[in-house]
Amino acid sequence: MIALPVSACAAGGVPAVEEATGRFFAAVAAGQGAAACALLTDAAAASLPEPCATSILDAGLRGGPAQEVAVWGSEAQVRLPQDTVFLHRGAGGWRVRGAGCRPDGERPYDCEVSG
Amino acid sequence: MIRRNGLSLFFLVIFVLALAGQSIAGLGAYNDDQLGSGGDPVSWGAYVTSADFAVDVAENWQSEYLQFLLFIVVTVWLVQRGSPESKTDGTGDQVRPGSPEWAKTGGLRTMLFANSLGLVMGAAFVLSWYAQSVAGTAAYNREQLSQLQDPVTWAGYVASPDFWDRTLQNWQSEFLAVLSMVALSIYLRQRESPESKPVGAPHGETGTDV
DSSP, X not given: OOOOOEEESSGXXXXXXXXXXXXXXXXXXXXXXXXXXXXXXXXXXXXXXXOHHHHHHHSOOOOOOOOEEEEETTEEEEEETTEEEEEEEETTEEEEEEEEEEEETTEEEEEEEEO | OTXXXXXXXXXXXXXXXXXXXHHHHHHHHHHHHHHHTTOOOOOHHHHHTSHHHHHHHHHHHHHHHHHHHHHHHHHHHOOOTTXXXXXXXXXXXXXXXXXXXXXXXXXXXXXXXXXXXXXXXXXXXXXXXXXXXXXXXXXXXXXXXXXXXXXXOHHHHHTSHHXXXXXXXXXXXXXXXXXXXXXXXXXXXXXXXXXXXOTTSOTTOOOSOO
């Protein structure tokens, strides 16, 4: 098992965050757009051109092993080799609110999918 | 029993009521923010155990303890002529029959007891300010992540504008309140309040306990 650098005030959320991120990228890699869209927050799904199931597969998202996970309350960030993902925990569990994100200096990350 | 401790009980009751009110109003504001940023509303239980509630409480607690710490300690050295909050002279330890044991024994015990009010207020200030910094880091990082920005370390948060904005906005109001009390009590009176000079006392009379 690889020990991940973790910063979190609720460390118990880390496995669930990793699991949600893994399922999201597995769905994208398998070409299951509808399943991937179901793992987005409503706002993130609505930010994509219709239909979401097609757009999400065209967004050029690439997953990989989580390198660093930060969980603070109902929000999380997962750093992957070629991507940074943001997640939000709501009534339905952890969902992706930002994916395909690149740093943009002091400003918010520039994301292919965000909401 | 209740009558003999009425002052403490009164403030305990209004403290609990105000804290409960803050938790309800704070929950409403928090859930408005959550919905506005695409999140889900949270329960009262989740809110009162959140870093967001903790930082809002702690930032006010630390400033209140600082206010009383400064009031207790600074009045040892500085004087305001005409203010009942200022002493006119050193009062001495005045050990007499019925004095607390630690006031009479001398040595370290008496030194500690003689400064115990300031020490406890100081410790409460430091602890609540530290709690503000820890809870503030968590609340700030939750906000950062919700805005697709990187979280910061505790040291990074303590050096951030958010931490000092929360801290100084409380400090300035406490310092103004103390200044108002010290200065206004020179010329104004409140009949039968120990916080006021007697109604008939001259404006220039300083202190009440000498």
